Amino acid sequence: MKLNNLACAAAAMGMALGAQARAEEAEVLERVTVTGSNIKRIGKEKALAVEVIKKEDIDKTGASTVIQLLDRLPAVGSLLAGTNSGSFAAGAATAGLRGMSSKYVLVLLNGRRLPNYAMFISGSDAFVDLNTLPLSVIESVEILRDGASAIYGSDAVAGVINFKTKRNYRGASASTRLGQNLDGDGNEQSLNLSGGFGDLDQDGQNLLLSFDVYHREPVFSRNHATTRSNDYRFLGGLDVRSGAQWGYWNDRTPNPGKTNALAKPLPGCPPSRLTSRPSGSVLCVSDVDELGTQLAPRTSRYGLLANYIRRVDGDAEFFAELGVNRSETPLDGGYSFVQAIVTPSWAIYPRDGGLGAIYPDFKPTDNLQITRNLSENGRRLNEIRSDTYRAVLGGRVLRRGWDMEGSLNLGLNKVDARQSNVVLNDAFLAMLKNGANGQPLYDPFSQNNAAAALRPYLATIANTSSSRLSAFEFKASQDEWFKLPAGAVGVAAGLQWSHESVDARPDPLLQSGKIMNFAVQQSLRASRSVLSAFGEVNLPVLKNLELQLALRADRYNDFGDTFNPKLTFAFRPWEPAMLRGSATTGFKAPTLPQLYASRQAYASVYDYAQCADRGIPRERCGLGSNQLRSGGNAQLKPEDSRNYALGLVLQPSKALSATVDWYQIEVSNTVQSLDPQYVLDNPGRFPGFVVRKPSDMPGVRGDIEYISAPYMNIGKTRTRGVDIDVQYDWSLGVYGKLKFRNAQNRIFSYQESQTETDPLLEYADYGAQPRWKNVFEVTYSKAAYSLGLAARSYASYKNQYSQLYGHGGKLKQRVASYTALDLNFGLAPFKGFKVNGGIRNLGDRRPSYATGEGFGSGVAGYSGAATDLWGRMLYLSASYAF
Template sequence: MKLKHLAQAIALIGAVGSLPAFAAETVEKIEVTGTNIKRISKEGPSPVQVIRREDIQRTGVSSTGELLRSLTANSGLSLDDNATNSFAKGTSGVSLRGLGQKATLTLVNGRRMASYGFAQNITNSFVDLNSIPVGAIERIDVLKGGASAIYGSDAIAGVINVVLRRDYQGAEVGAAYGSSEKGDGEEITINATGGYGSLSEDRFNVMGTFDYFKREPVFLRDRGLSSSSDARAYGGGDKRSTSGNPGTYYNPGGATAATDLRGTAPMPTCPPDRMVSGYCRYDFNRDVVAIPETERAGFFGRATFSVNENLSLFGEAAYSRNDTLTIAAPSPNNTGDIILRRGHPNNPYNGDVGLLYRFVEAGNRMNDITTDAYRALFGVKGNFAKFDYEAGVSYARSETEELGYNYINAMRVREVTANGSYNYLNPYSNPASLIDSLKTVTSRNGLSTMKTFDAKISGELVELPAGPLAMAAGVDYRRETANDSRDPLSAAGQIIGSGGSSAKGERNVKAAFLEFNVPLHSTLELQLAARYDKYSNIANGAETSPKVALRWQPDKTMLFRASYAEGFRAPSLQEQYLGATTSFNSGQRDPVRCPVTNDAGTDCAAQYKVISGGNLNLKPESSKSTNVGFVLEPTNNISFGMEYYRIDYKDEISSIPVVDILAKPETYGHLIHRLAPTPEDIARGLPGRIDYISREYINTASTKTRGLDFDLTLRFDLGSAGRLTFKDSATYVLSHKTRTTITSQETEDLGTHNLPRLHNSAELSWDKGDLQSTVRINTVGNFAQLKNSVPASQPNQNIASWTTVDAQVGYRVIKPLKLTFGIKNLFDRDPPLDYSDSSNYNISQHNIRGRYYYGRINYQF
């Protein structure tokens, strides 16, 4: 009989800990991430990486997103707030095991947060890490393994539990300033924390922390590698846009098309250095911001009142506001927007011609994204007999507004083109009022809410020969809503160079879990857990997630553990309720036309319109995960651990990738919609250019990934010279196989674009008295260039490995005052060239900022 059918009455999870050493056993039991049963030992059957407050301070990071994206277990399919071309600009998420942000569950103090108002990549809901003030964090627990049995359906790849400061007494303030070596990207951070009251003496504690962060932008044009989309000087290609200013004439086809224009022809005012392959090119990297201007403010407060020694009440309140301004090149027109009829003042031909054009005179496109996130929690906690209990109700809300400026109204463009009132040959001769009439302010509003109730109880049931049989049980209920809407013009697809999306849905989720910790021997324990989740808006949306684990510690110097878990992830509200969505997919190759035309701008490296939509008939995704590992600590100064993981993830919700649609026109030709062929196309036996591509969301994909995590800690007591500590964490991926459709062949993606085999982080710290110093070495392994992005003649088909070094020194001048100075990317290493990205570097894995200096001051009262 299947394990998950047996497990509905029992439960698990492995308590966890980090590698730094086994805790000395005491009679006091503690709460650890990964289990609802309190335990003595911090090390359990499942691996957890613990990032403490001191560790965070040594990194010099300015946001929670920056910190967590440095995890070695974080891989491809995630974007941070530097990704200005994403669908959720200004946000940051984590993709544990390369399974995407949607497969990583983020918690705060063990409880859920509302998802960000906009879904990443249109449908992938996630928690914006930047909404969590970094100054409020006490520690972060990263559970690297399937955890659906304890935390719920979307913990396929693991859990990130951000534990915020609590029961704090005293006050402290801090401020930091940093800037790149080139003088841009300036950052200012201010934080303050205060707390009053002792639970043991005063029977209450109230504390709060405030964070403020401001960053100035960094532009692509101010870094050598990214200064131009023409990367031929670096061995790359010329990715300058074919939609320029001046523009390029093209033959639109049809009975009235010009017969004296074959192919394309730049406008006569085009400078010679921009005339390439029949186009007047435009270098859009001169306009694009690489790291956007950002301002964030956040507050977290907690109050605890002890009614008596067995009962306490607590409440939490959090608020954050994030504001990000992204800047992109002026709007390029879509094919067909500008058709100059015969006799038009700007048409020198004997018939109708089209015009590829960029509205430089209208200014750069700018997007101002403001997010307000709220969270309130009230709970009760206590104990009776041998049992502990806790219950809480919470409300969380994430509300985002995105305003776009200098976007172009396609309907208005067609109008002024048809009546001949707009001068494309000399655009700055147009009256300002006429140019302004083309522009429109776009808007997008996202709202995500979550109301929850949860209750749990844990304790010891009976005493067995090897120790007590412990259990935990609980229930929770939540109501989720999502609403993502666009202005009418965007929703109708009438904004040039911008897609539109909308989604609105809601659901109720009910869950119950049961967990046991069974001592089989003084050195061996078995943990069993199962969780039942039921989604109100999914047919057959009820599922049980079981887990079983073993922990064997033959002596104090070694521990062995293994676990097996099944999980499922319900479709996001966006995946179900998404309306017709328009996006633009760049760098694509028309498999039919490109081999004949060899046209890099239109057929071989083009930007195509893609129309997608949601599906109410989606079923949940499912997974099976296995972890096996050990921790060795032969002495108090040496600790080494290794974990093997494997995750089989199937029924993944996806639309057929554009690259697959284009690669298999014989199979997916019905999804490729083309314009009418021109006379020249007909003469060459070619179909017309691609107009748009249809995609639909289905349970179609699967992923199998496996790899190894390594952790090493060495401590050296130098006597009067202080203490030296070396830590190294690495993730080495053994395999990452995917199947994009049910009928397609399974392919090995490891080492392909965005999926490096190796991530490594090494840290050497030397502490002596009031002096602390740290050197950190960060390595991202090499991986392949995007397929078809590199000329066959180019010998380098890989994106090289990238290693950067960070250094920090801190000194406590007097007991309450500490000064810190640090340098990130000490040797000013440029990221390696990525042929496929117009920025010339991989924004998912690398950073263009360069050497960066910062200083920080902290004062405790």
């Protein structure tokens, strides 16, 4: 279950083809535990597809955070960058593998679990926040692109990402990094100080202390050509500039002949900003310069890591790890807004004739719907502070050939989310209806409100959440349990007990539903315990055929028992080639929020039924935000999965290596909330799930009150693809060396179902799942100098929006492929001193525009890495070891 982290270089050597040649030249090889197995061994390529990224490779990517590093890897997807203030897990970052959600990926630090983030993706999915892992202290990353539930537990359906830090470090080092995009924002700085005291081999003990700090200034949409405007017609898209900043009104008077009440801007709009929509509505639009939209928020992170090892005798040692991390992210929360139907009895009804003087069809007896931002006091600010604490205590001993280890792992993540400038719903609406009792009256039909008129109705809310992890593990392994004619049999076995809990406490104002634009949130206190037993055997059947058999039994206190086997083989018909494969089952228990939480949120949907009643064509039906209600379901069943993999490894020479790994993942009984658009489009299948307000027009359905979408075991997921990795080292003799590498993930199919009885729908070749992602790298090195160029490419894919809604053929049917270049250089002018720098997105390539709707929270609607929206980025790092 847990990695021993003895010699990162040797672990990488045992698992990566690129490291094989170096392993053959090493004089001493250690027995290590590698990702995907509990048996310590000396070896070269194994039956598992593990990608190893070392410190020197990390530096060459130009990444400043873990999520930026993972974003450039072909097999990694489903990223959450932590830049969306509207996310349930605001400020946190995570990533998935092979197109699947991050909830199917297990994240480890030095082979051990980390506490989950105290908030949840979409209010339901648990994950580890990658922002709690400072990139500067990571020595290597091992990515197991294979199901590993039989080895690690139910989180590892799609794979494992294991981050490793230094071990037995001696001396001291300091490193710093500066980054800046050429458009003038997003300046970032980082600093790491590390010191190692004592030598494990000579002194019998070693203490590593490391301190890390990272800071980045915000990145604004207005500063970058790609995101400078929400009018995407220059990219072949639509004009989606907002009319809510200035404000607009609709006539909502019940009238059988009035089927399409068009939006009209509030009086006083500058003529240059008046824009007609396809529906016939006219808006006074605002763009990102006025709205102040951010692509990335200001971020500050601090981390302290301590690692102590003491050797009791030659065959036993005690170890302890301590980690403390803080992340502070003030996220732009946008403006509060009001959307209400105002009748003539309201105090703020426009009786002065202002609307009538401009709009001849206005009648002072009409009911008016007003929509506008409440911007007089500025935007909401969502300040997220996340603190993560981790402690590991344990010991290991070697007795009679058995390598035994016991450890206690404790973790805590605590999140405080404070949001200011929110509006008290009941008090504000009461003022609009009844007046302000002698105080300044806020008039939503006027652009000249004083800030003091809104201030009495503003509030600050604070949410607190905590997530705890306690785990105890004992395991033993022996790589030569007994001998067979083909070689030694290795074995590992162990027991693990773990307990996780979550305690989420929303602000009382949120629990009572008193904040405008916020759904009701409820407290959640829940926990789970799991007792596990696992075993593993490496069996050399023939000299050139090895099998790995693994079995894990888990007993959940809330779900009973589950057994998950795994079979892996490695067959070498001749020395330069190896065939490898695996088959495994998986088990994914519902998360605690899916079982016990009560969730309300807002979802953007198209109410095509109401549009049809109003005579509005489908392609002109507007997107609306509606309340979504879903809740915990204690009757949920676990998800079941099956993983299959088959790969070919070729290494005809020390200079050339290649791997081709085919995979197929099948997940049944997936736990998910019903898609609100699907529920709305199929009301006959879900009676009572769409609740509407009373209709204000005969023959027209009422507005949506809320959509019910509970968690259910309703889905299926099937995905197939292949990972390809080719490397070639070309020696130029005294002139240095050229290294070529090409890595690609190609998706053959990615299918999901909306409900248990629905057919699977194909999602490959659409925006979220382009058919392939590719990274090609060439590096020249000579002595202490290197120069590298990397090309990151994404396939073209279908424009789903244009195919669904057409817009008269104005939108492109396919989105163009995309390639960005990164340049890197490195030098070591004297002993202990290293300099690394480069340019990300060297050609200042604009990511391909994907949809007709804009990019919403920051990057949806574009292919490529999120940071490519920032244009060219320069970075320079330096380190000195002494």
